[in-house]
Amino acid sequence: MKNIIKILILPLFLASCNEKETLQSSFLFSKLDHESTGINFQNNILEDSKYNIVNYLYYYNGGGVSVGDINNDGLPDIYLISNRGKNKLYLNQGNLKFKDITEKSGTGGNSDWNTGSTMADINGDGLLDIYVCAVTKILGFNGGNELFINNGDGTFKEESKKYGLDLKGYATQAYFFDYDKDDDLDVYIVNHALHTKNSHGPSYIRRKRVDFIGDRLLRNDGSTFNDVSLDAKIYGGANGYGLSAAIADFNNDGWDDIYVCNDFHEDDYYYINNRDGTFSNELSKNFAYTSRFSMGSDVADINNDGYQDLITLDMLPNNEKVLKESDGDISYNTQDFLIKQGYQKQYARNMLQLNNNGMYFTETGLYNNIAATDWSWSPLFADFNNDGHQDLFITNGVSKRPNNLDFMRYLSNSFKTKRTNKNNDWLLKSLDAMPTGKASNQIFEGNSKTFANRTGKWINSIPNLSNGAAYADLDLDGDLDIITNNLNDFASIYENNSSSINNNSNLSIKLDYIKHNKLGIGSKVYLYSKKNTQYKQLFSSRGFISSVEPKLHFGLAHNDRLDSIVVIWPNQTKQKFHPESPSNNITINYCSETKPISVITKNTPSLFTKENLIQYKHLEDSYNDFNNDKLIPYKVSTQGPAIAISDINNDGMDDIFIGGASYKKSKLFISSTNGYKETSAPEIEKDSISEDVDAVFIDIDNDNDKDLLVASGIILKKDSLYQNDRIYINNGNGVFKKGKNIPKNLLNTSTLRPYDYDQDGDIDIFVGNKSNPESFGEKPPAYILKNKGNGMFEKDSSFVLNSMVTDATWADVNNDGIKDLLITSEWDQPRIYINQLGKLKEIEGLSTLKGLWQAITTFDIDKDGDQDIMLGNWGLNTKFKATPQTPIRMYYADFDQNGKKETILAYAINQQYYPVNSKDELASQLPLINKLYKDYKSYANETIENIIKKLNTSSSITVYDVNTLSSGYLINNDNNFSKFRKFPSSLQLSPINCFIKHDFKKTGSEQLLTAGNFNGLSTYHGVFNANTNFLIHQNEHISNKNYQLLTEIGINSFKKQIEKLRLTKYKEKEYLISVSNNDSLFTYKLE
Secondary structure, eight states: OHHHHHHHHHHHHHHHHHHHHHHHHTOSEEEEOHHHHOOOOBBOOOOOSSSSTTTSTTTTOOOOEEEEOTTSSSOOEEEEOOSSSOOEEEEEOSTTOEEEOHHHHTOSOOOSSEEEEEEEOSSSSSSOEEEEEEBOSGGGOOOOOEEEEEOSSSOEEEOHHHHTOOOOSBEEEEEEEOTTSSSSOEEEEEEOOOOSGGGOSOGGGGGSOOTTTSOEEEEEOSSSEEEOTTTTTOOOOTTOOEEEEEEEOTTOSSSOEEEEEEOTTSOOEEEEEOSSSOEEEOHHHHOSOEESSOOOEEEEOTTSSSSOEEEEOOOOOSSHHHHHHBOOSOOHHHHHHHHHTTOOOEESSOEEEEEETTTEEEEOTTTTTOSOOSSEEEEEEEOTTOSSSOEEEEEEOEEEOTTBHHHHHHHHHHHHHHTTOOSSHHHHHHHHHSOEEOBOOEEEEEOSSOEEEOBTTTBOOOOBOEEEEEEEOTTOSSSOEEEEEEBTSBOEEEEEOHHHHTOOEEEEEEEEOOGGGTTOTTOEEEEEOSSOEEEEEOOOEEBTTEEOOSSEEEEEETOOOOSEEEEEOTTSEEEEEOOSSOOSEEEEEOOTTOEEOOOOOOOOOOSEEEEOSOOOBOOOOOOOHHHHOTTOSBOSSOOOOEEEEEOSSSSSSOEEEEEOOTTSOOEEEEEETTEEEEEOOHHHHTTTTSOEEEEEEEOSSSSSSOEEEEEEOOOOSTTOGGGSOEEEEEOSSSOEEEEOOSOOOOSEEEEEEEEOTTOSSSOEEEEEEEEOTTOTTSOOEEEEEEEOSSSOEEEOTTOOEEOEEEEEEEEOSSSSSSOEEEEEEEEEOOEEEEEETTEEEEOOSOTTOOEEOOEEEEEOTTOSSSOEEEEEOOOSSSSOOOOSSSOEEEEEEOTTSSSOOEEEEEEEETTEEEESSOHHHHHHHOTHHHHHOSSHHHHTTOOHHHHHHHHTOOSOOEEEEEOOOOOEEEEEETTEEEEEEEOOGGGSSSOEEEEEEEOTTOSSSOEEEEEEOBOOBOTTTOOBOSOOOEEEOOOSSOSGGGEEEGGGGTOOOTTOOEEEEEEEEETTEEEEEEEETTSBOEEEEEO
């Protein structure tokens, strides 16, 4: 009987154990109870009529965390900042038990408002000291920055005055590094401004230094620190809302640079070290745009390419209700005003900036799904699961949301009450009206290509108010634990269970450098193995107002053996090690006999050499589409310029026509042995009011010379004659006269593609139209102009297509010797028409590929002898997330019955559709919205279905779907094109606008060049200019080796919206011409 009971009970016991193990293993991190750890610290702040976020905007920013081994016993200790109370120092006693030694150590501090802290060996005695930043003067706060020098016996002495670090101001955090390469630690201190009338103005006010506010750079001169901010060209103006900085050698020149995060309208700063004691702010040269409310920041080589990448945090909500209740991005017009004031483009979201070989950064936050994490403070890159890839932890939460739109309206009304109410009841009531902003911390798993959100799987998703954070291996088990400083709650210790879950190997490296930089701050360490190369640089101040343990942690996955470890010390000497046996913890000691590193210059053969064959800059008109149609999803007025190349005067050399924007003259360049000369073309110049978006040279009248056909793009007034496409007849000598032999087309033309499609000996023309003036959302007709044989054209009535055409090409895809017609459109599918001697038959099976397609061409990518179809789409680095199950939707109707149709965009969350637009944006076009929704709370979380129902729209509603945004290609499988394959991630970061085929590498096989980007977007999206310029090779076995980044071969299209690529010859040399919207034309000689 006992045996039977055992048999019955055992499975239940095993099931219970397995369930418990599964539950525990589902969390990589376990939050420890404060009673267990002994860390009973709370950063408590109270609000009253004096101390509150209305009177001090950074009242909820919280306190920092510092981690380091203060007594050199091998265990990392913890220092926690209290904004208004005493800071606390906890000694690590092992096994995740800590002892409060604040009183004994003398590190509590005496400032009234503390912010950030850093552990660093400031005096070079091998002991970690503690530097604390403080805010003084405002609200009567007394005190200043404090320096606690470690005595080596568990006590510290405050000596900030002795070292010249007793600064007073609005300090946020300190960053110790050796900027001048003299082997001691200097310090950069981030300060923040206050909202005063002096903090608003043109960007140049940053150059005028203001006491208390400006950031400071202090040089370590041995016994004391001296302020060299002015000499080093560090900004210190009234608009510098500094919240964090990131130190790294971003351009790999051996000298450490500084990235500074600024809140509000002020730009971030990107200080490149000039190696002479000065810095240059090169933000605009290296970053297309940044976060708007830049908060915490961190750096790491996340893709293992040997360059430090950057993350900056903002406060874009990831919850639909909170999003619609919150103030977010500025309007397009406001952004335009700030740009004219000298500021750069900013958008309210987290930014993940990939470092492109130290030349510029590509922003990929939306692609990596880390752009929206709510009110976020501290980002920390680290390999938390020891798999060899950088993961990302982010702290979250704000005590109350001051950007809540209903609160902002309430506060505005309260200020009116204040004028008649002498007491402060209005203020206290306003604070009570502010909604809470608790939010869960976020954690993402990295794989060197992208990040996956593991919140709720690796760590609990309980809402909290976490600000500062740091990581360290607190229990010495080989994985990194996390400490967070929480507002009005106990500080949190998150124990990492990785070592017991996945058995991945790891390596912790401590550096022992020379006396005044004993810990080797600024050193670079490279780990080489058969699987990959990892690179880290040692800096301790990271994230937000915090510092991590000054050691380097590497995850090794299941790779126990390393080929070598290379250390580049701060003095640019190199040591190389070959580990004989695996070890979790090693110390690398500096050897004075090391030799300076040799600078290795890559001699990668360049395919292109930039040459200025033609001096031309396209200037777009200043028209703002969003003023005309406030709900339009993107501009339609930025398609140009047009370009056409041919020998127009029969001298055997290519001439070039470039079409201008509206009210800008088009240009005609005639080639000669002395170069290209701009030539007058009076008949063409008469039509300068028209917007030229496409052009082709063709022999329209069969007289053996090239006539010019020009497509008229965006004239936004309906039925304008300036909208009509134009023909200019060549007299044989390159002189043009306007012709009248083309049917009227008062639509926004996008594409002209000539070809004798009916094989009758004359040239016909496919005309693609992108939109209707004043009626975005109505799909315009595309048509074929059939040449009647006398140079006159008529529309082929047998071809019917209504679509927002963006590109087209004639190409023989079925190998019958006759070119077929391929078309791309927005809010539609790609289309393939097989040409049967002038009868076009559409291939079916592509209806599932509805996208925002921009470009199409053919290319034998798999090298099997037939033409595959290349497709350029919007890409995946966008707020839009489109799938076949949850497409992006555009609703088109006369929603307010005023006789004019509008578009409303919507996205899906849990199968429900919500408007892209905020309440104010929707109401700006549809005023009835303000009557239907009296406040923002009632509008938040409202589905598009409910909104349309309440609008009581009587007109019919057309719905357009987009279910894919990926660029890619259709494989030609015996004339079957149903197989769509996506390009790799590197080609999904912005739109692909154009392709061009050529044997650029002189291999005997063609390669395909891509280009793109798009700047005509509302501030909701930002701009799409993360560079899609790649060379695609043919290969029977398609892999990532097919794709080559153009910056590696001589082309840099940073920030440019490249619309067209063309090839030409001049003096027997081949040239690539790149034309961009609102930018200069570039010519590259093919080597």
